[in-house]
Amino acid sequence: MLKPTDSWTWYYDHKDDSLMLDLGEEMVFRVSIPTKHLVTSAFERTVFTVDDATIYQGFLENIAQLELSAPRKVELALNAVAASRFHKPMMPKSWFFETQQGGCEPENGDVVTLQTEFGAAKYLVIENSGCASLCMLADVEPLALTSTKEMTFCDTIKVMNDRMQAFVNEMPVNFALVG
Known part of the structure; x- marks a missing residue:
């Protein structure tokens, strides 16, 4: 599994019109949340915090029983962390x-x-x-x-x-x- 480090960084890529997570070692994760659903702080470069890492580990533990491959579990957990931190409030549908x-x-x-x-x-x-x-x-x-x-x-x-x-x-x- 992918383990968080203190070098991970959230940033917004205007060229790709997406929130990204720089994982270091030339690895970048593209967040699946559409730009229109992001809060304004998502457009500023910020570090992947200790709270983000804790939330990430919690999501990984809770989805461990799902029948998903390890890379899909990491993808789901990272997108979930991004949503918990950067998703705009929305009305129920x-x-x-x-x-x-x-x-x-x-x-x-x-x-x-x-x-x-x-x-x-x-x-x-x-x-x-x-x-x-x-x-x-x-x-x-x-x-x-x-x-x-x-x-x-x-x-x-x-x-x-x-x-x-x-x-x-x-x-x-x-x-x-x-x-």
Whole structure:
């Protein structure tokens, strides 16, 4: 896994019109958040802080059970850190998702499932603001929201918490019969 260092730096690349993370050793990570969703501080060069590193490690731990390759987990975690630090506040767009019986009260970093009429997908909760949460798609396969609109890996959306269902990783249990 990619380990944060004190040399990592956030910066905005005007040529590519994207927020970037300089990882050193000629490696650069391009953040998936569209420019229109970035707060003004995203356009200033800043260091990858100790808080960023802590949040990154927390996201990595919480997504460890997802069936993603190691590079995809790092991509998701880095995009999630960028979203937690640089994403503009947004209004919920819950109408795409079905209300769940009981809903859930997710915490930052939780993995939840959201259901549309076209399917279900796993999302990483970036920030819970009380009754709604900023979520990032954690499935590599796109999820159709309508017949003409879909979300792709690492896209963000804010959703009311009553639309969420806690993700439960159903691992096969092997029992040994003894005696």
